[in-house]
Amino acid sequence: MTVNSRKNVLVTGAAGFIGTHVVRELQKAQNGYDIVALDDLSGGFIENIPQGVTFIEGSVSDMNLIADLFSKYSFDYVYHLGAYAAEGLSHFIRRFNYTNNLIGSINLINEAIKAETKCFVFTSSIAVYGAIEPPMTEEKTPHPEDPYGISKLAVEMDLKAAHSMFGLNYVIFRPHNVYGEYQNLSDPYRNVIGIFMKQIFEGQPMTIFGDGEQQRAFSYVGDIIPMIAQSPMNPKALNNVFNVGADRPYTVNELAKKVANALGKPDHPTVYLPPRNEVGIAYCDHSKAKSVFGESPHTSLDDGLAKMAAWAKSATIRPLKPFTAIEVEKNMPPSWLRYLESD
Structure with missing residues (x-):
């Protein structure tokens, strides 16, 4: 059998x-x-x-x-x-x-x-x-x-x-x-690195909520x-x-500079939008994962952005795809409300 x-x-x-x-x-x-x-x-x-x-x-x-x-x-x-x-x-x-x-x-x-x-x-x-x-x-x-x-x-x-x-x-x-290859570059609400890259490709300033001192480990x-x-x-x-994930946090301001450098546009401008409700500093300890899976590869932010940039340069840049089925508009960031108005 x-x-x-x-x-x-x-x-x-x-x-x-x-x-x-x-x-x-x-x-x-x-x-x-x-x-x-x-x-x-x-x-x-x-x-x-x-x-x-x-x-x-x-x-x-x-x-x-x-x-x-x-x-x-x-x-x-x-x-x-x-x-x-x-x-x-x-x-x-x-x-x-x-x-x-x-x-x-x-x-x-x-x-x-x-x-x-x-x-x-x-x-x-x-x-x-x-x-x-x-x-x-x-x-x-x-x-x-x-x-x-x-x-x-x-x-x-x-x-x-x-x-x-x-x-x-x-x-x-x-x-x-x-972040990395195959990320959706056309979603305006998530994946800040993809948002920054699309803005640079289209000649628009990178948009940052608040003062850009929020910290994340990308x-x-x-x-x-x-x-x-x-x-x-x-x-x-x-x-x-x-x-x-990664161990070292960076501010969003630092990230914007690194993304611009990865795409060969070190002087690309940024604009600051009113802050939205979000956690200020967020990063994790990974000791438990290391104890079970062993040491995982560690790609520096600069190297990872270079890999993603190489992929993004030949990726299809689709039109912006706003989420239209909004259920509550109260306190929504004005930049997001504009997507609804332009739909």
């Missing part, structure tokens, strides 16, 4: 930024994975899907679709990266945020329990910590300050409950300020993807939460 040793793997958000990198890393591993790539193409692009995978266009919020996929493929592993990851905007799209990021995740968890999925890998976010004193560690009590962070923390809590009740194994990652995507992809096969990783 022939035993089929191949594993069915679901990657959500597979046409998006981090999702496409996970798919490619899984393909490189050559572990006998049959990959189903799910994406609704709201923020990702079909050309990001590599050859050799099964692409399904659809949303995790479609309960019937998710049930059908699990019935057909009975996934061994789930990598759930699909989300609308816009912390600041989530205040103004609350229903959409919770439907897509929370309820969509629960649809997947329900079906993973029924299919006896071996491991559910979930990309959470540094947003769960809110404004607690950095460096953030996994032992500190999260205190999210925006609906996006709240939805991510709720999924984390549900995964822990599902493990306790049903034995569903999970690995949770809290990445932060990730993380090159290639440094965190191997950990995410390999985590279900690491017994020490199971049923744990890990911060992943």
